[in-house]
Amino acid sequence: MKKNSLVGAFKELLGAENVMESETDRMNYAYDAAVLAPVLPGLVVRPRKTEDISGILRLCNENGIPVTVRGAGTNLSGGTIPSMGGLVMLTNGLQRIIEINEADMYAIVEPGVITAQLATEVAGKGLFYPPDPGSQAVSTIGGNVAENAGGLRGLKYGVTKDYVMGMEFYDAGGTLVRAGSKTVKCVSGFNLAGLMTASEGCFGVYSQLTLKLVPPPAAAKSMMAIYDSVDKAAETVAAIIAAKIIPCTLEFMDNFTIRTVEDFAKAGLPTDAKALLLIEVDGHPAQVAEEADQVETICRANGATRIQVAQTAEEKNKVWEARRAALSSLAKLRPTTVLEDATVPRSRIPDMVRGLDAIAERHKLTIGTFGHAGDGNLHPTILCDKRDREEWHRVEKGIEEIFELALGMGGTLSGEHGIGLAKAGFMEKEVGRGSMEFSRKIKRAVDPKNILNPGKIIGG
Amino acid sequence: MGDLKRLHSLLKEIDDMLASCMRCGMCQSVCPVFGQTLNEGDVARGKIALLDGLSQQLISDAQGVQCKLENCLLCGSCSANCPSGVKATDIFLKARAALTEYNGLSAVKKAIFRGTLTHPGLFNRLIDVGARFQGLMTRKANAYHGTSCAPMLSSILGNRHIVPLADRAFRKTHPFLDTPAGSSGLKVAFYPGCLVDKMYTGIGDAVIKVLRHHGVGIYLPENQGCCGMPSLASGDTKSFEKLVSHNLETFSGSHFDVLVTPCATCTATLKKVWPMMAENLGMKDQARIEAFSRKVMDINQFLVDKVGVRPKDALGDTAVTFHDPCHLGKSLGVFSQPRALIQASGKYRIKEMKDANTCCGSGGSFNLQHYETSTEIGQKKRNNIVATEAPIVATGCPACMMQITDMLSSKGDNVRVKHSIELYAEGL
Ligand SMILES: Cc1cc2nc3c(=O)[nH]c(=O)nc-3n(C[C@H](O)[C@H](O)[C@H](O)COP(=O)(O)OP(=O)(O)OC[C@H]3O[C@@H](n4cnc5c(N)ncnc54)[C@H](O)[C@@H]3O)c2cc1C
Numbered sequence: 097m098k099k100n101s102l103v104g105a106f107k108e109l110l111g112a113e114n115v116m117e118s119e120t121d122r123m124n125y126a127y128d129a130a131v132l133a134p135v136l137p138g139l140v141v142r143p144r145k146t147e148d149i150s151g152i153l154r155l156c157n158e159n160g161i162p163v164t165v166r167g168a169g170t171n172l173s174g175g176t177i178p179s180m181g182g183l184v185m186l187t188n189g190l191q192r193i194i195e196i197n198e199a200d201m202y203a204i205v206e207p208g209v210i211t212a213q214l215a216t217e218v219a220g221k222g223l224f225y226p227p228d229p230g231s232q233a234v235s236t237i238g239g240n241v242a243e244n245a246g247g248l249r250g251l252k253y254g255v256t257k258d259y260v261m262g263m264e265f266y267d268a269g270g271t272l273v274r275a276g277s278k279t280v281k282c283v284s285g286f287n288l289a290g291l292m293t294a295s296e297g298c299f300g301v302y303s304q305l306t307l308k309l310v311p312p313p314a315a316a317k318s319m320m321a322i323y324d325s326v327d328k329a330a331e332t333v334a335a336i337i338a339a340k341i342i343p344c345t346l347e348f349m350d351n352f353t354i355r356t357v358e359d360f361a362k363a364g365l366p367t368d369a370k371a372l373l374l375i376e377v378d379g380h381p382a383q384v385a386e387e388a389d390q391v392e393t394i395c396r397a398n399g400a401t402r403i404q405v406a407q408t409a410e411e412k413n414k415v416w417e418a419r420r421a422a423l424s425s426l427a428k429l430r431p432t433t434v435l436e437d438a439t440v441p442r443s444r445i446p447d448m449v450r451g452l453d454a455i456a457e458r459h460k461l462t463i464g465t466f467g468h469a470g471d472g473n474l475h476p477t478i479l480c481d482k483r484d485r486e487e488w489h490r491v492e493k494g495i496e497e498i499f500e501l502a503l504g505m506g507g508t509l510s511g512e513h514g515i516g517l518a519k520a521g522f523m524e525k526e527v528g529r530g531s532m533e534f535s536r537k538i539k540r541a542v543d544p545k546n547i548l549n550p551g552k553i554i555g556g
Numbered sequence: 557m558g559d560l561k562r563l564h565s566l567l568k569e570i571d572d573m574l575a576s577c578m579r580c581g582m583c584q585s586v587c588p589v590f591g592q593t594l595n596e597g598d599v600a601r602g603k604i605a606l607l608d609g610l611s612q613q614l615i616s617d618a619q620g621v622q623c624k625l626e627n628c629l630l631c632g633s634c635s636a637n638c639p640s641g642v643k644a645t646d647i648f649l650k651a652r653a654a655l656t657e658y659n660g661l662s663a664v665k666k667a668i669f670r671g672t673l674t675h676p677g678l679f680n681r682l683i684d685v686g687a688r689f690q691g692l693m694t695r696k697a698n699a700y701h702g703t704s705c706a707p708m709l710s711s712i713l714g715n716r717h718i719v720p721l722a723d724r725a726f727r728k729t730h731p732f733l734d735t736p737a738g739s740s741g742l743k744v745a746f747y748p749g750c751l752v753d754k755m756y757t758g759i760g761d762a763v764i765k766v767l768r769h770h771g772v773g774i775y776l777p778e779n780q781g782c783c784g785m786p787s788l789a790s791g792d793t794k795s796f797e798k799l800v801s802h803n804l805e806t807f808s809g810s811h812f813d814v815l816v817t818p819c820a821t822c823t824a825t826l827k828k829v830w831p832m833m834a835e836n837l838g839m840k841d842q843a844r845i846e847a848f849s850r851k852v853m854d855i856n857q858f859l860v861d862k863v864g865v866r867p868k869d870a871l872g873d874t875a876v877t878f879h880d881p882c883h884l885g886k887s888l889g890v891f892s893q894p895r896a897l898i899q900a901s902g903k904y905r906i907k908e909m910k911d912a913n914t915c916c917g918s919g920g921s922f923n924l925q926h927y928e929t930s931t932e933i934g935q936k937k938r939n940n941i942v943a944t945e946a947p948i949v950a951t952g953c954p955a956c957m958m959q960i961t962d963m964l965s966s967k968g969d970n971v972r973v974k975h976s977i978e979l980y981a982e983g984l
């Protein structure tokens with residue numbers, strides 16, 4: 097974006113302080129949390145009011161400038177790596193919580209609101225916003241909706257899309273579009289809010305989101321079940337679901353992860369365990385008590401060698417601290433951390449874990465696996481050093497095989513982290529030719545100049 | 557401008573440290589500067605990405621990068637919370653040194669660091685002169701806090717409410733001490749640090765009183781120099797290294813078990829930064845620094861962990877809220893000891909404020925260069941302090957005390973700012 101007059105136009109629109117053009121400023125928005133090479137944008141702008149989005153898009157569309165919207169830049173798929181010379185639009189100047197409606201249980205927010213802040217505000221009013229990605233302390237609602245982020249509570253409470261009731265967004269030409277509504281039921285027109293969810297900035301830019309809130313559970317109980325085989329842990333998962341119990345959280349950790357967490361966090365984990373499950377049930381106190389008992393019985397029946405039920409808030413916290421420490425402990429081992437999120441039907445978890453072990457061995461890779469056993473969403477985490485070319489080559493082979501493995505089991509490339517640039521090349525394998533063509537047709541129709549986050553999801 | 561090749565090779569030396577950042581962005585949630593500006597260049601991830609970009613020659617603006625690096629309190633919040641264990645502040649100090657070597661040190665800083673700070677004798681005399689004439693330069697700002705403004709220096713100081721220099725420096729009232737271990741069986745070396753020596757002499761008096769009370773022998777050598785942090789923060793390794801050898805020499809005169817300081821920044825510098833930066837020095841110096849740094853301890857920690865001071869069973873009536881200095885809490889993991897010490901006085905009880913361990917916005921010279929951001933961060937701290945309704949706020953670092961006093965004084969809040977050791981000493 098060399099043309100000075102254009103930079104001038106952005107400055108006029110937004111004020112000079114909201115337009116960044118220095119090399120260092122641009123370098124700061126050339127990357128995200130994905131392990132991919134940075135790409136320097138030509139300009140970085142920060143709208144301070146949602147209407148500004150319209151003007152920015154109009155200028156970009158008229159001049160054919162690619163636009164990448166950026167929340168906190170925590171996505172793990174390169175979704176916010178801009179096009180060379182393109183424009184990055186920051187949403188963190190749009191952080192207003194417009195309304196928390198207690199009577200009708202919804203919240204209306206601007207896209208740059210931090211997930212954890214919204215959850216805290218909502219909790220302060222006695223309500224509950226369940227989606228809790230591991231990045232919630234910094235991730236934005238806009239980013240969550242655009243990636244359809246999930247979290248530890250996904251099994252019972254669903255993911256971000258289950259909370260999007262409506263939204264306002266600007267299309268490629270800068271025209272405001274309204275979708276969905278504040279009512280629980282709404283079937284007027286196409287489900288545009290549904291289409292826009294998980295669109296990773298390729299169809300339009302959210303300016304306002306209406307999110308469903310729910311009553312918080314009155315009670316919760318957590319436990320840790322320890323196993324001497326992955327199969328037994330996986331069978332437990334299937335048995336719990338088969339008993340028609342849906343825990344709010346059902347997490348898995350493999351032996352490598354257990355040992356690493358113990359090394360760093362000293363959480364008191366059994367380092368000889370082959371696998372462990374972290375389980376929480378919540379709801380009405382009586383139901384929680386009953387379900388916790390049932391879960392405990394099922395764990396034992398399926399071969400848990402030990403079960404620790406948290407009796408106090410402190411013990412409960414300890415259970416979750418161990419889980420929270422998983423990624424950070426693994427990340428400390430080697431310079432580069434590649435966090436994948438291939439997902440399989442939950443009955444295939446033992447096969448998946450065995451397959452991952454085989455891949456690790458075949459390519460001489462270090463892989464720790466943990467994740468959301470309850471929904472089959474595992475996080476095989478490859479620890480390596482990207483600067484070692486030979487090793488990185490093996491990592492790339494390994495990643496490819498992880499995708500193939502998951503797809504072969506009827507799984508998916510991404511349970512929650514999105515496709516972005518990182519997995520765009522694998523998409524057709526999962527969804528097929530027809531789906532890709534249909535998606536490209538929609539993209540061409542809503543964004544004829546292909547300015548909205550080009551290259552993401554569907555390539556090109 | 558220096559040699560670009562040399563800059564790249566200096567940056568390559570920290571390549572391993574840079575590589576450990578996984579760009580997760582989690583540091584955004586704790587960085588006080590990012591909290592104000594919301595600019596990626598102000599958070600650890602952004603700064604590390606810039607250094608990486610510079611070292612890989614993806615960008616060329618070394619001055620721009622230095623500018624971003626300077627917009628940082630070196631508070632260590634990012635390092636303390638990084639899931640990947642990235643030692644961000646270590647990276648920043650090393651990178652500031654490399655960039656200063658390349659971009660050069662400004663004339664003003666050269667004059668301050670190389671001309672005065674590295675010559676403790678001269679520096680002390682200058683400050684003594686300053687103390688005598690400060691009345692001419694300043695006018696009273698807030699009688700409660702005893703602070704002043706300096707209209708003649710407003711170009712440097714803005715309208716800060718500054719704590720006056722002491723009439724008589726600490727080293728003048730306590731020129732030299734070398735007493736044997738008493739009932740405690742322990743002997744310490746005492747490093748007051750510049751701010752205690754020249755401004756907060758009461759803290760120094762309190763330390764001496766407390767050590768004597770507990771039968772601890774004291775070695776207080778003359779001619780102590782600055783810990784070197786201000787020079788290092790400006791990337792001036794030459795001055796830093798000079799001060800390190802000066803101080804090593806100064807403290808080599810007597811045997812002691814522990815070296816105590818009442819300044820969190822000095823403690824963290826002597827204990828952690830000296831060995832970290834010693835890599836460039838010879839093996840002999842490295843070993844000396846290692847041995848010296850191992851002995852360094854914060855005064856609160858020393859009294860609680862080594863001397864065994866315990867809170868009284870019945871706590872006092874007066875509420876005190878405690879601010880955790882970044883260099884004490886986040887860097888050294890000292891949280892409980894100052895609170896225990898305050899409650900050991902018999903007069904006080906701790907009343908926690910919200911976010912006690914977030915930065916007060918001082919950040920040494922950051923405060924001079926970025927007063928506006930510093931004040932915005934400081935006002936949050938002030939609000940949390942005032943909300944406790946405690947009549948006293950205590951902390952463990954004179955630099956934090958200056959900043960907090962400025963914040964309270966300019967809002968006209970009648971809350972006393974004290975060092976924990978002063979509160980404990982009162983009760984003896
Ligand atoms: C440590 C760590 C843990 C994580 N844990 C989880 C987890 O448990 N579950 C999970 O699902 N993900 C997780 N993630 C991935 C990531 O945090 C989520 O995808 C999150 O939703 C991204 O939010 P963001 O604000 O950072 O968005 P960004 O990364 O900034 O953007 C993501 C995408 O959204 C688009 N976008 C952003 N704002 C808008 C807008 N206003 N309009 C249109 N498009 C927009 C961007 O263009 C981009 O394509 C984790 C990441 C990290 C680093």
Ligand code: SF4
Pocket residue numbers: 576577578579580581582583584600601604634637638639640641642644
């Ligand atoms: S410094 Fe740490 S917290 Fe910040 S982005 Fe890097 S790895 Fe994440």
Ligand code: SF4
Pocket residue numbers: 586587588589590598599600627628629630631632633634635644645
């Ligand atoms: S040291 Fe403090 S101010 Fe500097 S980047 Fe880290 S958290 Fe931010």
